[in-house]
Amino acid sequence: SAVISQKPSRDICQRGTSLTIQCQVDSQVTMMFWYRQQPGQSLTLIATANQGSEATYESGFVIDKFPISRPNLTFSTLTVSNMSPEDSSIYLCSVAPGLGFYNEQFFGPGTRLTVL
C-alpha cells in the first residue's frame, strides 16, 4: 500500500474564494484520482490526475472550477475555485499503488471543506 497525506485537513472558507488542496504520496504512482464526498453521501469521482498532461474530468466537473496539477509521480493539487456553500464537502485524493497494473485504490485522509 501507499501512505497518502493531504493538506489542509480541514478549512472554512468564504464564498467566492479559492482553496488549493495538496496530496502527497510516499512512493511513485501512475494513477492519482480526486473524489468529492458530499455530506452523508457516497464518493463521486471529480477527475483523474495525469502526470505531465491535463487531467481527465468526469461529467459535471470542469477544469475552470476544479483545476488540477500533477507535476510528478508523487504529488498532485486540486483547487476549488470561486467557492459556494454547495462546494462544502470532503475532498479525497486516492492512488493506485505502484507504477504498473493495479485494481484497488488507497485513499488519503481527506480535506473537510466548509464554505460560508
Next chain:
Amino acid sequence: GDSVTQMEGPVTLSEEAFLTINCTYTATGYPSLFWYVQYPGEGLQLLLKATKADDKGSNKGFEATYRKETTSFHLEKGSVQVSDSAVYFCALNPYPSGSARQLTFGSGTQLTVLP
C-alpha cells in the same frame, strides 16, 4: 453503465451480533470488487477485495465472497464490536485485474454497534 447497490442503512446491532451488509453490482465483463470502511472523521480504508468469481476476501474478521451467478459481494462478520462502527462502502473496478480504472462506489451503509 456500471453500478453498485448497497442495502440501505443505518444498521444498528448489539455487540457480538452477526453482521450482513448486502451488495449487488451491475457490470459487463469481470469486475474486481472491494469493501472500504470509513471511520468517523477519517478517509477510506480498503477492508478486503476479490478479483474473480468465487474468490473470498477476508480481513479483521470480515468476509465477502464474489458471487458471479448472483452478481453479489455481501459483507459478513460473525461477531461485531463497538469499534466496527463506521460507514461501509462496496465498490467495483469494472475491468479485470491489471487495468487502471476509477472505482464505482455504492451509497454506503452506516453501521452502529451498541455495547
